[in-house]
Amino acid sequence: MIKSFALGIYPRSEKLIATTRKNDKKLPSMFQTEKKKLISEQQKAKLSYVCDPLLDWNDMFRPFAHVKGIMLGALNRFFETNTFYRKLIVNDQLNGYGSVVKSNLAFSLLPKKKDVAVCMPDPYTFVDLNENKFYKNRSDYLFAIADMLGKEAEILTKAKVKLIQLNAPSIAYNAGSVDISLLRDALERVKRNVKSKVYLHLYFGNVSKIFSKLLDIKIDGLSIDLSTTDLNSIAGYKVDNELCLGAVDAMNTKMENVKDTAKTVSDAFDTMEPKEAYISTSCDLEFLPYEFAVKKLSKLGAIARSVRYD
């Protein structure tokens, strides 16, 4: 058995969707009830880490719209999906951050005895998908965002969060053109004062060509979406840090075969020999309807229990 988690925004149930459209007074309590249900599903699936399913996050950047110096912009397509996010506009010195992510999480709903994991955007993706109207160049902008996210991560560590996943679709999607040296500096700035594990989650693109360079970055682990990076293309690398394989496809309703997937993943870990091995979903579960997301959680747990890795 290996460890597992499924971080990110989860889909809303049809009942919750209907309530969000009615401006109903019951909405805040319904968000709590529905979050509890999904946390319970994570536990039922025996995932190693639990997380807030972020049902009240409209997209991964939206909580940061409350940071001083940031305003909300127009709708934009989220990569090649049919889902849209609101672009943020950085138009002043960033200020008043630190507890943005923490204050948007329902810690009280998470079971006390379980390890908690949290996700937030990585600095490169934040910079890539939002707009800068204040900082004079890209590196100043990137480092300002990295400092903001680092502070957020520090506060999460104090809140006893064990693992922080930095969602990095832009790095994977633009793998061919990423400035690795700048990226390394930004990620190491995020990690600098953070004791929790920090993972970089690479999805929506093939990272095989930059995988070896990513392994050199001083963070705790990489998480790779196997629906866009062919496992065979990275399986030859030895991994000194921790490694998570996104083996459950969160972009397709088709259910994984537990035995086959567990074997594939076990074989890869045996060759790559990471310090610690995890599996997860390939990306946020919000790209699936509710019932399918719950089934995928169950598959994830079953696969994790079937993987052999010492």
Next chain:
Amino acid sequence: MIRPFPTQEIGSLKKPEWLLELVKNENISNEDKNKARNDAAYLNLKTLEDIGLDVVYDGEVRRVEMYEYPVRYIDGFEFAGLVRSWDNKYYKKARCVSKVTYKTDFHLDEFKFVKDNSKKIVKVPVTGPYTLADWSYNEFYRNKEEFVLELARDVVRPLIQDLVRHGAQVIQIDEPAATTHPAEMKIFADAMNECAKGIDTKIIIHACYSGNEYQALVPYMMGIKATQFALEFANRDSWKLGVGDDVRNGYSVLKDFRKHGYNGEIGLGVVDVHVDDMESVELVRDRLLYAAKVLGDPAKVYANPDCGLRTRTRSVAFEKIRRVVKGAELAREALS
């Protein structure tokens, strides 16, 4: 001889409130609901004709939505549930679980009604195979190409063939997903040609809001057997008057169309369908004149909204279309 700047709509209009209420009412018979749908279709059609459009349809008043409606009638799909589009907006997404099969001409009744009641050119919007596949989960086909091409060959083409057999002269294949995946443009182009294979009628391809401002589409346009590409531009353009490159920045890709040798028709989006602000008729005129300047032949520049106007109130939608028509008149006057 076709006059310069013919005018057309793109597709959907917001359904009248009275129709939505009536259709939800379980105490009203299906027969009466269908009569109400006919009334709403007639109302849309006559309003669009009275405004002065050259090419019309019924505002897709009988269709629940452009993806969900056709999927209901295609064997091989099962609805999976709701998936977020943005914030609290969701759409019903289906899974493809077996071979896709065309069962029945699901647009025939609405087309016959429009044809029988209109004196103008009728354009039938049909959701394209690439969008149907892209907006679905594929659990059956080995890959996306196989899925898309089978939808083109075995569903959309037979649908178009049936419509043509019943007298359709203009078909608009709606492909809002067209350029979402730049690496898949060949699949898209092949699918369009599969749809059009053996069809002897005017084919228009409508694409919108799928990113990269059609740069991915440009190299493929010449190879696609379509008479016209109807595209959105206005939402990216400035609202300043003039026909210079500096103010018509939203239409700059037209030069690339020309550079790549495209000399077919363009359905030019001249009003933004996502804002209530009204474009002036002079702005519409200048957008059309700019396109004619770049593309050469004003008879090949059709004036239309960027997309269907279903997100706007009916009064805003009809006023926008009125401005398309008036702007085209001004553009014709300017040329003469």
